[in-house]
Amino acid sequence: xxxxxxxxxxxxxxxxxxxxxxxxxxxxxxxxxxxxxxxxxxxxxxxxxxxxxxxxxxxxxxxxxxxxxxxxxxxxxxxxxxxxxxxxxxxxxxxxxxxxxxxxxxxxxxxxxxxxxxxxxxxxxxxxxxxxxxxxxxxxxxxxxxxxxxxxxxxxxxxxxxxxxxxxxxxxxxxxxxxxxxxxxxxxxxxxxxxxxxxxxxxxxxxxxxxxxxxxxxxxxxxxxxxxxxxxxxxxxxxxxxxxxxxxxxxxxxxxxxxxxxxxxxxxxxxxxxxxxxxxxxxxxxxxxxxxxxxxxxxxxxxxxxxxxxxxxxxxxxxxxxxxxxxxxxxxxxxxxxxxxxxxxxxxxxxxxxxxxxxxxxxxxxxxxxxxxxxxxxxxxxxxxxxxxxxxxxxxxxxxxxxxxxxxxxxxxxxxxxxxxxxxxxxxxxxxxxxxxxxxxxxxxxxxxxxxxxxxxxxxxxxxxxxxxxxxxxxxxxxxxxxxxxxxxxxxxxxxxxxxxxxxxxxxxxxxxx
RNA sequence: GAACCCGUAGCUCAGUUGGCUAGAGCACUUGACUUUUAAUCAAGGGGUCCUGGGUUCGAGCCCCAGCGGGUUCACCA
Numbered sequence: 001x002x003x004x005x006x007x008x009x010x011x012x013x014x015x016x017x018x019x020x021x022x023x024x025x026x027x028x029x030x031x032x033x034x035x036x037x038x039x040x041x042x043x044x045x046x047x048x049x050x051x052x053x054x055x056x057x058x059x060x061x062x063x064x065x066x067x068x069x070x071x072x073x074x075x076x077x078x079x080x081x082x083x084x085x086x087x088x089x090x091x092x093x094x095x096x097x098x099x100x101x102x103x104x105x106x107x108x109x110x111x112x113x114x115x116x117x118x119x120x121x122x123x124x125x126x127x128x129x130x131x132x133x134x135x136x137x138x139x140x141x142x143x144x145x146x147x148x149x150x151x152x153x154x155x156x157x158x159x160x161x162x163x164x165x166x167x168x169x170x171x172x173x174x175x176x177x178x179x180x181x182x183x184x185x186x187x188x189x190x191x192x193x194x195x196x197x198x199x200x201x202x203x204x205x206x207x208x209x210x211x212x213x214x215x216x217x218x219x220x221x222x223x224x225x226x227x228x229x230x231x232x233x234x235x236x237x238x239x240x241x242x243x244x245x246x247x248x249x250x251x252x253x254x255x256x257x258x259x260x261x262x263x264x265x266x267x268x269x270x271x272x273x274x275x276x277x278x279x280x281x282x283x284x285x286x287x288x289x290x291x292x293x294x295x296x297x298x299x300x301x302x303x304x305x306x307x308x309x310x311x312x313x314x315x316x317x318x319x320x321x322x323x324x325x326x327x328x329x330x331x332x333x334x335x336x337x338x339x340x341x342x343x344x345x346x347x348x349x350x351x352x353x354x355x356x357x358x359x360x361x362x363x364x365x366x367x368x369x370x371x372x373x374x375x376x377x378x379x380x381x382x383x384x385x386x387x388x389x390x391x392x393x394x395x396x397x398x399x400x401x402x403x404x405x406x407x408x409x410x411x412x413x414x415x416x417x418x419x420x421x422x423x424x425x426x427x428x429x430x431x432x433x434x435x436x437x438x439x440x441x442x443x444x445x446x447x448x449x450x451x452x453x454x455x456x457x458x459x460x461x462x463x464x465x466x467x468x469x470x471x472x473x474x475x476x477x478x479x480x481x482x483x484x485x486x487x488x489x490x491x492x493x494x495x496x497x498x499x500x501x502x503x504x505x506x507x508x509x510x511x512x513x514x
Numbered sequence: 515g516a517a518c519c520c521g522u523a524g525c526u527c528a529g530u531u532g533g534c535u536a537g538a539g540c541a542c543u544u545g546a547c548u549u550u551u552a553a554u555c556a557a558g559g560g561g562u563c564c565u566g567g568g569u570u571c572g573a574g575c576c577c578c579a580g581c582g583g584g585u586u587c588a589c590c591a
Contacts, residue, residue: 004523004524004542004560005524005542005543005559005560006524006541006542006560007524009542009543063551063552065550065551065553065554066547066550066553067546067547067548067549067550067553067554068546068547068548069547069548070547070548070549070550071548071550072549072550072551072553074551083550083551085548085549085550087548087549088548089548090548109542110541121549123549123550123551124549124550125549125550125551127549127550127551129549129550143524144524144525144541144542145524145525145541146524146525146526146541147524147525147540147541148525148526148540149540149552150552151551151552152551152552155552156552157526157539157540157552158525158526158527158539158540158541158552159525159526160525160526161526162525162526162583162584163583163584164582164583164584165525165583218591219590220589220590220591221589221590261591263590263591265589265590265591266515266588266589266590268585268586268587268588268589268590269585269586270590270591271589271590271591275591277591419591420591421591423591451589451590474591476591478591479591490591499583
């Protein structure tokens with residue numbers, strides 16, 4: 001590998017540290033007693049007894065301003081940055097001035113881990129600063145970090161913004177871009193808030209198979225793999241619904257799973273091949289109950305993550321406090337197109353699609369046609385949280401028939417900012433009806449619908465042993481995180497979004513010297 | 515999968531109709547400076563202009579192909 005000038009220099013600095021008897025990668029622990037953010041927020045220099053008079057901090061050296069025998073430097077720990085003041089005669093009280101003249105001034109580079117001990121004070125310029133009396137090298141960096149500078153007005157210079165580099169070397173992104181770090185902290189808070197909400201209600205977090213013999217529970221193209229010992233194909237799960245329902249059959253009253261799903265489809269601003277979903281099933285409930293539960297859940301999450309029930313997204317202030325507006329699928333289409341499609345058969349729907357300039361093809365059944373109209377004409381208008389309820393039966397083979405409306409099922413989807421973020425049913429627990437629905441899906445598949453669902457005999461068998469009336473819900477965690485953090489790309493809420501493999505370094509052709 | 519845009523120093527970017535030895539700031543090196551803060555001042559090093567072809571007296575710039583990235587669309591959550 002060809003080393004850059006700066007990489008060579010850093011390796012030389014590492015060796016020079018060793019020559020001075022300093023281990024550039026010391027094994028022993030360093031005792032941390034204070035953090036940058038804590039000091040910035042809590043330091044009080046008024047009165048006779050300022051606090052933080054004996055502190056020990058560790059982190060990366062992120063910049064230094066050397067002024068001869070005294071210097072200021074930036075220390076960045078897991079909580080933020082703080083200035084440190086290093087005077088030669090303070091860290092080198094004796095005759096030996098190597099620690100300042102050589103180690104600090106020459107051999108330390110931006111990014112190196114150091115530990116400092118000292119006391120906190122405020123400089124003439126008013127900056128809260130750690131006055132260092134002891135300096136210790138905790139770890140050398142051999143590659144130069146991107147250097148991002150900010151001035152007093154907060155203007156950023158030389159920002160590290162190239163998406164490819166940021167995603168491929170996320171550790172650098174996290175090191176130099178504090179706002180990126182914030183997004184992932186919020187993501188973690190979101191997931192833990194959700195977990196807490198469910199746990200507090202006594203529902204059980206479970207894990208179900210990722211490798212499945214039949215990819216059921218949703219309509220999507222799967223990743224296929226192979227198990228050697230069993231010599232059989234296995235699929236990475238596209239959904240976990242059919243397994244979670246088996247646990248409800250087994251007697252758990254509420255089960256939920258937060259985990260990765262895998263879909264072998266396109267990648268773009270809102271799709272990654274693997275993504276995180278939360279699915280929950282609660283016995284003896286229906287979709288009306290579930291709508292109220294989701295309102296409480298999202299309001300709770302919004303407060304836990306952002307501190308408010310109203311959260312800005314793409315210039316819209318989204319209000320997560322319930323109750324949310326509810327529209328049936330038919331009502332929503334009538335509202336945004338002026339056309340009542342509730343009584344239409346397939347041929348009339350097809351004509352309506354044409355009139356509305358909605359593109360359709362021959363494989364589409366009645367449900368799919370309605371879904372196309374909805375997707376084209378309604379979806380983008382649903383900015384504030386809105387429930388769309390009561391979907392055509394053809395689109396939803398796992399939901400129970402509507403209690404009063406023939407041809408519909410008890411299903412809702414929640415839309416925020418024109419995007420679906422949750423999907424829920426009163427679950428179908430009649431095994432005979434369920435088998436019939438699967439058979440309808442097989443017919444759609446035969447007609448050319450690639451998204452039609454596969455029939456799962458093991459799941460049907462479990463229903464025959466009796467599943468209590470149940471409501472189920474799925475929420476896309478990545479998309480919810482995007483909403484709660486005002487991010488517009490799924491890649492910004494995934495630590496390591498899927499990328500093309502990096503171009504390999506080509507082998508140098510074997511030149512024959514002349 | 516399709517269209518459009520982009521690729522110049524470690525980072526962020528200039529680079530004129532195609533014309534001298536390819537530039538700036540930061541980073542880096544050397545020196546000065548004991549309360550600075552995008553520290554400052556002085557001097558200096560650093561480039562396969564993504565790769566491979568082509569046009570031309572001459573290509574960072576024009577043409578073709580490839581690689582990588584971004585954006586939009588389609589599919590999906």
